[in-house]
Amino acid sequence: MTSNDTIISKTISTDTTPIMTPELLQKYDVSGPRYTSYPTxxxxxxxxxxxxxxxxxxxxxxxxxxxxxxxxxxxxxxxxxxxxxxxxxxxxxxxxxxxxxxxxxxxxxxxxxxxxxxxxxxxxxxxxxxxxxxxxxxxxxxxxxxxxxxxxxxxxxxxxxxxxxxxxxxxxxxxxxxxxxxxxxxxxxxxxxxxxxxxxxxxxxxxxxxxxxxxxxxxxxxxxxxxxxxxxxxxxxxxxxxxxxxxxxxxxxxxxxxxxxxxxxxxxxxxxxxxxxxxxxxxxxxxxxxxxxxxxxxxxxxxxxxxxxxxxxxxxxxxxxxxxxxxxxxxxxxxxxxxALGVSAIGRVGATYSQNAKTLEEYYDHLNLDHFPVVRGLALSRDDLVRRAVIMAIMCQGELQYESIELAYMIEFKSYFAAELEALQGLEKTGMVMLDENGLQVTDMGWFFVRAVAMQFDRYLQTDRTRAKFSKII
Ligand code: SF4
CATH class of the missing domain: 3.80.30.20 (tm_1862 like domain)
Incomplete structure (x- = not known):
C-alpha cells in the first residue's frame, strides 16, 4: 500500500463500509452527469x-x-x-x-x-x-x-x-x-x-x-x-x-x-x-x-x-x-x-426546464422583438418527475424511502424500478449502497460516488454512447 492508499482507507472507511481502495476509485471513474437537473x-x-x-x-x-x-x-x-x-x-x-x-x-x-x-x-x-x-x-x-x-x-x-x-x-x-x-x-x-x-x-x-x-x-x-x-x-x-x-x-x-x-x-x-x-x-x-x-x-x-x-x-x-x-x-x-436571465441561462419553472439562446446575437434578436430568448427546454413527463424525485433524494439526502415516492407518484416502487434495483445490487456488493425492503441508503463511502448511484435511475443513460458525453466522476 502506498501512503495515499492509507490516507484513503483512513478517511473513508467506517464500521459499516468496506475499505476504499484505489481500485474502487478507478473502477467508478466513469462518465456521468452532475445532476444539477434531471433530465440533464x-x-x-x-x-x-x-x-x-x-x-x-x-x-x-x-x-x-x-x-x-x-x-x-x-x-x-x-x-x-x-x-x-x-x-x-x-x-x-x-x-x-x-x-x-x-x-x-x-x-x-x-x-x-x-x-x-x-x-x-x-x-x-x-x-x-x-x-x-x-x-x-x-x-x-x-x-x-x-x-x-x-x-x-x-x-x-x-x-x-x-x-x-x-x-x-x-x-x-x-x-x-x-x-x-x-x-x-x-x-x-x-x-x-x-x-x-x-x-x-x-x-x-x-x-x-x-x-x-x-x-x-x-x-x-x-x-x-x-x-x-x-x-x-x-x-x-x-x-x-x-x-x-x-x-x-x-x-x-x-x-x-x-x-x-x-x-x-x-x-x-x-x-x-x-x-x-x-x-x-x-x-x-x-x-x-x-x-x-x-x-x-x-x-x-x-x-x-x-x-x-x-x-x-x-x-x-x-x-x-x-x-x-x-x-x-x-x-x-x-x-x-x-x-434564468441572460445569454445561455437555464431556468426551471413548474415541471419545465428552459434555456436561453447561446449567442449574444440570437439573445438580442429575440429581445428586440419583445420575445423571451428561450430556444430550447423540456416539459417533464410523469416518468421524468418520478425519476427526478428519486435522483434528487439520492444526491441530497443519500437515502430513499420507497413509500415516499409511492405515495407522491402513485407507483409500486419495486416493480416500477425492478431493473434499477437489480442493477444496484452490484453497487451494494462494493459497499456503496445498502438496500432493504423499504428503501436504499448511500453509505459513507458511496457518498464519494453518489452520482454513480443516481445514474442507475437515469432513463436517458442507457447506452455507453450517451455516457461518453459527460465528464469523468474523478
Ligand atoms: S474564462 Fe472561464 S474560467 Fe476564466 S474567468 Fe471566464 S468563465 Fe471563469
Whole structure:
C-alpha cells in the first residue's frame, strides 16, 4: 500500500463500509452527469418554445404565486481566457459591451414582470458567468436596482455572486455588500504559480488571502472557494501545498472539481498541452489527499465535490436532511422556480426546464422583438418527475424511502424500478449502497460516488454512447 492508499482507507472507511481502495476509485471513474437537473440539459429539445415557457409562467401565476422565486443572472464577459474553461463566456476587453447587455437584461426582466406580475418574492439570487465582476460597480448597482424594482428580496435569502479575484479589491467587495450580496464565491483553482501560468490565470495567493480577509471584515455570511484538480503541471505534491493554503484560508465552503479535458468540445482547452496533464493515478492521489486534508481540517463532506465547515448552513442542512440541488449545485433553499436571465441561462419553472439562446446575437434578436430568448427546454413527463424525485433524494439526502415516492407518484416502487434495483445490487456488493425492503441508503463511502448511484435511475443513460458525453466522476 502506498501512503495515499492509507490516507484513503483512513478517511473513508467506517464500521459499516468496506475499505476504499484505489481500485474502487478507478473502477467508478466513469462518465456521468452532475445532476444539477434531471433530465440533464443535453436532453432539452427545440420543440420546447417560447410559447411553452409562457405557459409555464402563466401556470405559476395561477398556482404558485405564494412560493418564493430563485433568480440566476448570467453575465458572459471575461477579460482574459482561462485555458481550462468550459463555461459559456465572451472574452473581451471592451467594457462598453456591458451597458448594451444590461439594457437587454432589463428587457428580459420586464417581459417576466408582464407574465408574473410585480412584487414576487425572491429567496435566492445568484450572479454567475463568465465573470459577473466584469461589470463595473455602477453597472452592478444598476442591475440590482432593476431586480429590486421588479421583485422583493426576502430577508435571510441567499444572495451570491461569483468573484474573479483578479477583478476586485476591498472597495469593490464593500460595494457588493452594500448591494445586498451576502455570499461570495472565489474562483481559485490552484495557488501554484506554474499551474496558474499553464492555465493562463495568474492570481497570487496573497491577493486571494487579502480579499478573503476583507470579505470577513465586511461580514459576508459565507465564502466559497472553487478548486480544480487535474490541471496541467499539477502534481500531488504541488496540489498538496494548495490544499494546505486553502485550509489556512478556511473558506466556509469548498467546491473541488475534476478537470475534464475535452478539447474537441471546449475550444480554450486546445491551448492546454495534453502532455502536461497529470496521469489518472496522480489525479486519484490529489482527490484522496484533498478528501483527507479537508476532513482532517474539520470540513464536512456535503456531497458531489462539496465540503463545508460544520457550522455552515450547507453542512447543517445536510445533517438535517434539508439539502436541495439546483443548477448552481447544493442549496439550503427549498426547491423553487428558477428564473434564468441572460445569454445561455437555464431556468426551471413548474415541471419545465428552459434555456436561453447561446449567442449574444440570437439573445438580442429575440429581445428586440419583445420575445423571451428561450430556444430550447423540456416539459417533464410523469416518468421524468418520478425519476427526478428519486435522483434528487439520492444526491441530497443519500437515502430513499420507497413509500415516499409511492405515495407522491402513485407507483409500486419495486416493480416500477425492478431493473434499477437489480442493477444496484452490484453497487451494494462494493459497499456503496445498502438496500432493504423499504428503501436504499448511500453509505459513507458511496457518498464519494453518489452520482454513480443516481445514474442507475437515469432513463436517458442507457447506452455507453450517451455516457461518453459527460465528464469523468474523478
Ligand atoms: S474560467 Fe471563469 S474567468 Fe476564466 S474564462 Fe472561464 S468563465 Fe471566464
Amino acid at each position: 440539459a443535453d436532453r432539452f429539445v427545440e420543440a420546447f418554445t417560447e410559447e411553452s415557457y409562457k405557459q409555464a409562467l402563466e401556470q405559476r401565476r395561477v398556482g404558485g404565486m405564494a412560493l418564493p422565486l430563485s433568480i440566476y443572472v448570467h453575465i458572459p464577459f471575461c477579460e482574459s481566457l482561462c485555458f481550462f474553461c468550459a463555461c459559456n463566456k465572451i472574452v473581451t476587453k471592451h467594457h462598453e459591451r456591458s451597458a448594451e447587455y444590461l439594457r437587454y437584461l432589463s428587457k428580459e426582466i420586464d417581459l417576466h414582470v408582464t407574465h408574473l406580475g410585480t412584487g414576487q418574492t425572491i429567496s435566492q439570487l445568484h450572479l454567475g458567468g463568465g465573470s459577473p465582476t466584469f461589470f463595473s460597480d455602477d453597472e452592478l448597482s444598476e442591475l440590482m436596482s432593476m431586480i429590486k424594482r421588479s421583485f422583493v428580496l426576502a430577508p435571510g435569502g441567499e444572495y451570491s455572486i461569483e468573484v474573479d479575484p483578479r477583478t476586485v479589491d476591498e472597495n469593490r467587495l464593500a460595494h457588493l455588500a452594500s448591494l445586498g450580496f451576502n455570499r461570495l464565491s472565489f474562483g481559485i483553482q490552484d495557488f501554484d504559480p506554474e499551474v496558474q501560468k499553464a492555465v493562463h490565470r495568474i492570481q497570487p495567493a496573497e491577493q486571494v488571502f487579502s480579499l478573503v480577509e476583507a470579505a470577513r471584515r465586511l461580514k459576508f455570511d459565507s465564502i466559497n472557494a472553487d478548486l480544480i484538480y487535474g490541471l496541467p503541471k499539477q502534481t500531488p505534491e504541488s496540489f498538496n501545498q494548495t490544499l494546505q493554503k486553502i485550509i489556512e484560508l478556511r473558506p466556509n465552503r469548498i467546491a473541488l472539481y475534476a478537470y475534464a479535458h475535452l478539447p474537441e468540445r471546449f475550444k480554450p482547452q486546445r491551448r492546454i498541452d495534453a502532455y502536461e496533464l497529470p496521469a489518472a493515478q496522480a489525479k486519484i492521489s490529489m482527490l484522496s489527499d484533498a478528501i483527507s486534508s479537508f476532513l482532517n481540517a474539520g470540513y464536512v463532506y456535503v456531497g458531489m465535490d462539496h465540503f463545508a465547515l460544520p457550522e455552515d448552513d450547507l453542512a447543517i442542512a445536510k445533517r438535517q436532511g434539508r439539502l436541495h440541488r439546483n443548477f448552481q449545485g447544493y442549496s439550503t433553499q427549498p426547491d423553487c422556480d428558477l428564473i
